[in-house]
Amino acid sequence: MTSSASLRTRQFQPDPEFPADPPIRVSRPAGSNRSALVLSSPHSGDIYPASFRGASQLDPLTLRRSEDAFIHELYAAGPALGAPLLEALFPRAYCDPNRAAYELDPAMFDAPLPPHVVTDSSKIGAGLGTIARVVTGGLEIYKGKLAFTEAERRVETCWRPYHDALETLLEEAKACHGVALLLDCHSMPSVGGTHNPDAGQRRADMVIGDFHGVSCAPRLVDRVEDYLKSCGFSTTRNKPYAGGYITQYYSRRDQGIHSLQLEINRDLYMDETRIEKAGGFNRVQGAMTGLIELLIASATPDFLKE
Template structure:
């Protein structure tokens, strides 16, 4: 397992003042040398699956009084927004454990816990990996990451009586909502109403629309494993996935920040503040909801 990069970190406020946890699992951009060497992709292509700079866009979370968990390892290396063992047996030398989920749609698409591809169906690896390598990544990175996230969510729930997890992501600029032609600036995912209360999801959409953004719910991204796994509205635990259109803030060809980056970050800071204000003003209504 590479030792030349920290796995992840939690940016903490001096005191947690709001019942929110922010999580950026796909913005990691520290690529282990051994991983790059075993990839068939160049340094630019291998970054195509990153949620570019999303950790920076949500950095104001700590100023508002909420923790921000962020990955340093890249999504192409390990995807913590999957089940722990969504693995494609065609990728590995050796037998996977019997509990591995080898038949999920995400595995079939090449986007399992150990991804086979990055965006545009570009194959990552030159050759098959030892199965022991996959299992080591899961033990050494995936499980500690989720242990950390669970502790943050549990602490928040204990402090406030309920909690809201915001899972922070980005999406390609060419995404359209099927059948409408709408190119959304933001997509709010709540697993079709199962991971968060309707009041919370609707508030997120309304805030973004009032700020002048095109915002939609669940299509084409309803939320991944993290949203589904941590969202338990009946227990006072809500999880929303927020997808930001990358073309708002980076040049998708060069992956460099656009001049609008600071303005987008400021807008997201305002969104976070307004979400916190909404929850504070109506916590009795949104804290607990039927799943």
């Protein structure tokens, strides 16, 4: 697999507030206990640099509205079971790895953007490009305009390392097992927002995204849905989320690489206002551990064959 993630433009110093360089965490299975499943948590990062907080007009709790809080903890059993877990330590509001590298709103910047930047997409229109203009709920993040060099620095020090690591993990899984299965792990607000097609409606417990049947073998999607229903969860497919950039980009079914996105309704396991774990956390975590086991057992050439 070859991706634009492996290309480098300029060298930038990482933000010293991040505890790791690059600001990602890869938890690998011990020894040879390695399955074909790869877990990706691109939106659970919760380290907000002081420079970012200073440029924002929002209070710290409001800034966290876009965060898939605690999602990496729900899948924490993955490495012990044989599935590596990749986490972004940087927050989605700072840089979103579930977008193309340079998917930017030109109105956010103090000068015209270079020609290679994508400036027109549905995500940009919603204020949720690679560098977001708003948090979930539509509140504007920034006090003023940004320099493009700031966006470039975040992409080079956050976005690219995340994708380099994800590509490596998938290549390793494919080399070892002949197939690879990516589960992109997310959470969603319990009720559709003002600008969503399901505005005001309570969402299903779990939304399975396979890009409308494109990114993953249908029999695996059926197995996942049957399992989640057996756990007592309500499910939908592809509505309102069919899978983001990661799910779409890394799917190579003709090469044995399948990808799936799972959105978990936040009110199942957390207080959405306080961004704190709630009483249902252990139940959901247990169900996700079972899901990891199911996906590991299913991620074989025989089961995923087309």
